[in-house]
Amino acid sequence: MKNYLVLAAFCTVPFLQASAQDKPKHEDTEFYTPVPPVITPGAISGAAPSDAIILFDGKNLDHWLSVNDRGPAKWLVKDGIITVDKSTGNIETKQAFTNYQLHIEWFIPKNITGEGQARGNSGLFLASTGKGDDGYELQILDSYQNKTYTNGQAASVYKQTTPLVNANKKPGEWQTYDVIWTAPVFYKDGSLKSPARVTVLFNGVLVQNNFELTGPTQYIGRPSYTKAHGASPIKLQSHGDKSEPISFRNIWIREL
Numbered sequence: 001m002k003n004y005l006v007l008a009a010f011c012t013v014p015f016l017q018a019s020a021q022d023k024p025k026h027e028d029t030e031f032y033t034p035v036p037p038v039i040t041p042g043a044i045s046g047a048a049p050s051d052a053i054i055l056f057d058g059k060n061l062d063h064w065l066s067v068n069d070r071g072p073a074k075w076l077v078k079d080g081i082i083t084v085d086k087s088t089g090n091i092e093t094k095q096a097f098t099n100y101q102l103h104i105e106w107f108i109p110k111n112i113t114g115e116g117q118a119r120g121n122s123g124l125f126l127a128s129t130g131k132g133d134d135g136y137e138l139q140i141l142d143s144y145q146n147k148t149y150t151n152g153q154a155a156s157v158y159k160q161t162t163p164l165v166n167a168n169k170k171p172g173e174w175q176t177y178d179v180i181w182t183a184p185v186f187y188k189d190g191s192l193k194s195p196a197r198v199t200v201l202f203n204g205v206l207v208q209n210n211f212e213l214t215g216p217t218q219y220i221g222r223p224s225y226t227k228a229h230g231a232s233p234i235k236l237q238s239h240g241d242k243s244e245p246i247s248f249r250n251i252w253i254r255e256l
Contacts, residue, residue, distance in 0.1 A: 046103060046176060046256040048252040055093060055234075056082060056251040064091045067131055067235065075238075080109070084122065084245040086238050089181045092128045096231035099256040102126075102179040107247040110172030116148040117141065118241040120171070123158065124200060125235035126181045129216055129227065135235055136196060137175065139215040140246065144168040155200060158217050163200075163207035174249070176203055180256075184213075186228035195225070 006169035040050040048054055057061045058080035066088060073091040076083040108120040110187065120142040125135035136157070141165060143154035155177070156162035169175050178201040185193040195215075200208035215223030236248065 012049075020204040024155075046105070046250060048103070048250075051252065052103075052252040052254050053095070054252050056248065058249065062096065063092070063093055064096055064236075066090075067092050067128070075192055080249060082200050083250045084236075084238050084247070087246060088152075089238050090132070090183040090235055091238075092125070092233040092235035094226065094233070096233050097253065097255060098179075098183040098231045100179075101236065101256060102181065103172050103176070103250065103252050104248060105176050105250045106140055107174050107249070108171040109244040110170075112142055112171045112244055114243040115146060116243060117152060119146050119243055120246050121237075121239040121241045121243070122246050123235075123237035123239070124179075125217075125237065126176065126179065127183060127196070127216075127232035128235035129229050133217065133219070133237065133244070135214060135216055135232070136198075137228070137237070138179065138198070138200065140237075142171050149234050157208065157213060159213060159219065160213060160217075160223060161208070161211055163202065164205060164209065165205060167202040167205040167207060169203060177201070178204075183232070184225060184229075186225075190228040192225040196239065 037097040042048055060077060061073040061075065061082065065071065066073050067090040068088070074088040075085045075091055104124060106122070112120050122140040123133070123137040124139050124140055139154055139156045139158045140151060141148070141152070141154045150162040151159055153163065153166070154168055180198040180199040184196040187193050196213040197210050198208055198213065199210050213223070215225045217223060234253070
């Protein structure tokens with residue numbers, strides 16, 4: 001019996017030592033790499049951080065081109081803002097993007113007329129995939145006390161989903177979209193690997209929460225991923241309605 005007790009005591013010592021050594025420590029879950037790069041945030045809300053690409057600085061449209069003829073963008077630049085020229089069609093960025101954070105501010109004229117979709121209609125195409133209105137559209141519209149189909153109001157992913165809330169300001173006030181875009185990914189054979197996703201803050205309010213798109217925008221019919229693509233420009237729409245043209249300012253992007 002004594003031998004068994006001695007053996008048991010002998011076996012217990014290293015077990016206790018091992019237990020003490022394996023006891024979790026706060027350092028076990030702390031790491032020091034990778035070190036995030038340092039950037040300088042904008043001095044005021046909405047201002048571009050130091051690593052942003054400035055797509056419109058209030059001076060010119062050097063970062064944009066006309067979708068119709070691939071020449072210089074012809075919208076009006078005056079007093080630090082861009083105003084849509086409906087006679088010259090859509091414009092898009094010269095540079096193509098995949099995943100990004102985008103800030104853009106837009107303005108519906110105070111004297112806007114019309115109703116429904118004919119009231120300050122435009123669109124922010126988060127990835128432009130061709131001429132005309134090809135791409136993935138985040139709707140721009142006066143949706144302040146203006147009734148229309150809800151998946152076509154401001155901050156909707158057009159014809160796919162409604163915004164979580166209506167965060168519109170009155171016409172005559174500047175409005176803001178802050179967008180996180182995750183581009184779709186395709187296999188080499190052109191089939192879909194992962195769909196596009198988008199998160200949108202509208203005037204600081206969450207209105208699209210990592211929404212999964214079912215394909216590019218379709219005015220008629222259901223969207224689907226029928227054409228593989230890579231990095232794409234960002235497009236602003238010159239809509240054909242007869243209401244007063246809308247304006248944009250302070251457009252910047254951060255590639256992710």
